[in-house]
Amino acid sequence: MDTSQRAESPAQTHPFVQKLRMHREFFHRTLECFRDEDASFRVAPETMTAAGQVLHAAAAIEFFLSGVFGVFEGWSAMSQRQRGFVDMSWTQGTNTGIEERSTAPEVQEAGRSLKKAAELFDRSMDSASAMFGARTMEELVQVPLPPNPIFPPWFTASHVFEILIDHTAHHRGALAQYARGLGLEPKIPYFEMAEALHEAMLTTGQESGAGAPVAASK
Known part of the structure; x- marks a missing residue:
């Protein structure tokens, strides 16, 4: 049987799972x-390393997940936090990378290897897809979070999801600046074109079919 003809599962077509897939591609x-x-x-x-930026973004995903859903099997200590956003101890040392605070072998490896750091990022995104994808949209947008000192009382899991996405995008942007600091040419995250070329085209008003936006894979 041609697997390309199989219908997507409900989890794969879940709006939040599709958005996570898209932002993983951007990252x-x-x-x-x-x-x-x-x-x-x-x-x-005094800034995080490039690997530290990736690991910080990944661990933050696990912080948001455990805060909404409770303890789960993740790679970071953030996954072992109880449901709710009450314990703020995570804010200590947030300007240093996780690889500088953790002695876990795979975190230490990720501090030396962007490939490994990206693997841990993907694991966090997989957890997010599984956990959000297992809930109905009604659950995610209607049920308020337990009382906590961070978010207003009307916040739901869907609001936390948007912060998770925004925080990931923030550190993706930071990494683009790291790339430029290294003399590298990062791509604009949304399609296959270098940022510098895209900016030049916008400045001059040029239009070209080359590098047209590529839809995120589904």
Whole structure:
């Protein structure tokens, strides 16, 4: 049987799962220009490394997941937090990378290898897809979160989801600046075109079929 003809499962067509898939693609497109040995690069002495940016984005996904759904099997300590957004101890040392605070072997490896860091990012995204995809949209948009000191009382899982996406995009943008600091040419995350070329086209008003937006894979 041709597997390409199989209908997608409900989880695969879930709006949140589709959005996570799209943003995972955006994140990886930004990472494409890096070399594995760029993992330890910093734009300034007190900033996170390039690998630290990836790991921070990934662990934050697990922080949001455990806050909404409770303890799960993730790679970071964030996955072991109880449901709710009450414990704020995670804010300590947020300007340093996780690889600098954790002794876990795979986290240490990820601090030296952007390839490994990207693998952990993908694991976090897989967890997000599984956990959000297992809930109906009604559950996600209608049921308020338990009382907590961070979010307003009307916040639901869907609001946390949007913050998760926004935070991931924020660190994707930071990585594009890291790439430029290394003299590399990052792609615009949304399609196959270098950022510099895209900016030049916008400045000059040029239009071209080359590098037209590519739809995220489904």
